[in-house]
Amino acid sequence: MRAAVLETQPGELIIQDIRLDKPLAGEVLVRTVAAGLCHSDLHFMENKWPAPCPAVLGHESAGVVEAVGEGVTYVQPGDHVITCLSAYCGGCDYCLTGRLHLCNNRAAIDRKPGEPPRLSRPDGSPVNQFFRLSSFAEQLLVHEHAMVKIDKDMPLDRAALIGCGVTTGLGAVFRTARVEAGSTVAVIGCGGIGLNAVQGARIAGAGRIIAIDMHPAKLEMAEEFGATDVIDASKVDPVAAVKELTKGGVEYSFEAIGLKSAAQQAFNMLCAGGQATVIGMIPMGENIEIHGPDLLSEKKLTGSNMGSNRFRVDMPRYVDLYLQGRLKLDELVSARIKLDQINEGFATMKTGAVARSVIMFD
Ligand SMILES: [Zn+2]
Ligand SMILES: [Zn+2]
Known part of the structure; x- marks a missing residue:
């Protein structure tokens, strides 16, 4: 072969x-x-x-x-x-x-x-x-x-995406962070994974979903996928912009690039008690720095591996959501x-x- x-x-x-x-x-x-x-x-x-x-x-x-x-x-x-x-x-x-x-x-x-x-x-x-x-x-x-x-009704090209990117993005929201209805969410990086974190937040019923990227075309797509606000990080400081929009910070942030700086931003844009989830693969040997005293406000920084999946349970559910028209x-x-x-x-x-x-x- x-x-x-x-x-x-x-x-x-x-x-x-x-x-x-x-x-x-x-x-x-x-x-x-x-x-x-x-x-x-x-x-x-x-x-x-x-x-x-x-x-x-x-x-x-x-x-x-x-x-x-x-x-x-x-x-x-x-x-x-x-x-x-x-x-x-x-x-x-x-x-x-x-x-x-x-x-x-x-x-x-x-x-x-x-x-x-x-x-x-x-x-x-x-x-x-x-x-x-x-x-x-x-x-x-x-x-x-x-x-x-x-299900054999599921087109296999779109099914393939569920095998990694879709499950990684949705699972980070549903399984790792467990975003609840009405909460505030920011997603840094709107590629394949980030867009799925955005639509996961939409399906979970998040109240405010802020998409952050440096490419205007990706921000437009994020809006289609459910973002309520977008921030062009090539023009403004995303941490300051998120704090301004939410009057203090988001409850859940997701890093979907795999960059030290973006992971730090994800942590820094949280409100007290918030949780930053790093989905991206930070290169081997790189360390992430956070301001130690921020931990007193119970901010959390965590990783997500493949969306903390139980894939034999999760993937057929995602197929159903697609076939119902609820998952893009x-x-x-x-x-x-x-x-x-x-x-x-x-x-x-x-x-x-x-x-x-x-x-x-x-
Ligand atoms: Zn992958
Ligand atoms: Zn085992």
């Missing part, structure tokens, strides 16, 4: 012929229908985060089950699925306390020493599976704990591209102009 491989860090992706093994016990072979280009893939291509190379990148996908390994009863061939990197072991302390996204024994669902690799080159040498998924490929061979079955996904797909155009897709992402490019595999 054809797949996009990261050979070195930093580096571009190279389309190559990669072999997939047969599904072993607990594994599922999926025909990839759609795979989104996520900023996190770019972080690894740019070496902001380490990745073992060579690796087939990609982690936001949806497809159709082709075959299942021994003991798999959750899905059968023909089922439509969304994959998720929050694959869970089901037996660790985190899994047993309902925090599957923090599972600390994912090795339990990996292949064991002595078993053939899931991905290999034609000469048999192993290729790393990125986040246990590797979506930039015509097929996926993944553990059944890395997927959720969905059509607007998020800004380009449908072929696998061969993947590097151009990432180049476009770097310009900051695009919400989401999705690779279509037919």
